Amino acid sequence: MSSFIIESTGLQKSFGPTHALAGVDLAVRAGESLAIMGASGSGKTTLLHVLSGVVAPDAGSVVFRGPGGPVSVSELSDRERARLRREAFGFVFQQGLLIPELTAIENVALALMLTGAPRALAEERAAGWLASLGLAGLESRRIGQLSGGQAQRVAIARAQVTGAAVVFADEPTGALDSHTSSEVMDALLGSTVGQGRTLIVVTHDAEVAARCSRTLRMRDGRIIETQVAA
Numbered sequence: 001m002s003s004f005i006i007e008s009t010g011l012q013k014s015f016g017p018t019h020a021l022a023g024v025d026l027a028v029r030a031g032e033s034l035a036i037m038g039a040s041g042s043g044k045t046t047l048l049h050v051l052s053g054v055v056a057p058d059a060g061s062v063v064f065r066g067p068g069g070p071v072s073v074s075e076l077s078d079r080e081r082a083r084l085r086r087e088a089f090g091f092v093f094q095q096g097l098l099i100p101e102l103t104a105i106e107n108v109a110l111a112l113m114l115t116g117a118p119r120a121l122a123e124e125r126a127a128g129w130l131a132s133l134g135l136a137g138l139e140s141r142r143i144g145q146l147s148g149g150q151a152q153r154v155a156i157a158r159a160q161v162t163g164a165a166v167v168f169a170d171e172p173t174g175a176l177d178s179h180t181s182s183e184v185m186d187a188l189l190g191s192t193v194g195q196g197r198t199l200i201v202v203t204h205d206a207e208v209a210a211r212c213s214r215t216l217r218m219r220d221g222r223i224i225e226t227q228v229a230a
């Protein structure tokens with residue numbers, strides 16, 4: 001059996017005349033941390049969205065080999081893809097996705113409640129993740145009452161609480177200073193690859209990429225270079 005948790009072949013995606021993805025083949029191992037770099041507009045976010053089933057490709061395939069066996073992400077219905085995203089994948093973005101009106105613990109617990117978990121269990125798990133990410137004592141703060149780095153760690157907790165096999169992060173440190181960025185990467189790596197899960201991160205930051213086990217560089221919708229960490 002293949003040891004690749006995500007495997008894509010021949011991915012293409014166009015927006016009008018723009019070929020955001022112009023033929024991408026990529027295989028990601030379970031437990032790997034993969035950075036995707038490249039100039040603005042090179043197709044990084046589109047690749048992340050297609051791999052994670054947020055967006056369907058025009059051509060090509062994405063296979064996810066989860067605990068329940070292989071799933072062809074690109075052939076699922078919208079509803080099935082939404083379910084896969086909720087249950088198997090976690091998402092950490094530069095901003096957004098956290099609900100400002102809710103507290104830290106409510107934001108994290110909500111992700112688990114959306115998969116059907118009862119509130120008490122969801123809050124217990126959420127508290128555990130917040131504590132493991134250094135946020136004990138801040139559970140009842142609303143998102144606006146947290147620093148940027150703290151809010152990003154809430155987002156990481158939210159991405160992990162469902163036991164996601166793969167965490168997709170898009171510029172997770174984009175709005176942070178370099179010290180906070182390094183702390184957020186510690187949290188992100190420790191809670192994913194540190195526990196045998198897989199991390200795929202889009203970044204402009206070479207220091208973030210240097211912390212990952214492999215870096216891809218994209219240009220014009222294609223992977224032009226792959227670098228494996230020493």
Ligand SMILES: Nc1ncnc2c1ncn2[C@@H]1O[C@H](COP(=O)(O)OP(=O)(O)OP(=O)(O)O)[C@@H](O)[C@H]1O
Nearest residue numbers: 015018019020038039040041042043044045046047
């Ligand atoms: N929904 C959309 N509608 C139209 N064009 C889009 C859409 N999404 C992406 N594009 C275009 O596809 C190309 C790739 O975009 P993408 O967001 O994947 O690039 P990126 O490498 O992530 O860029 P950045 O680093 O600026 O976030 C760009 O030319 C972009 O303008």
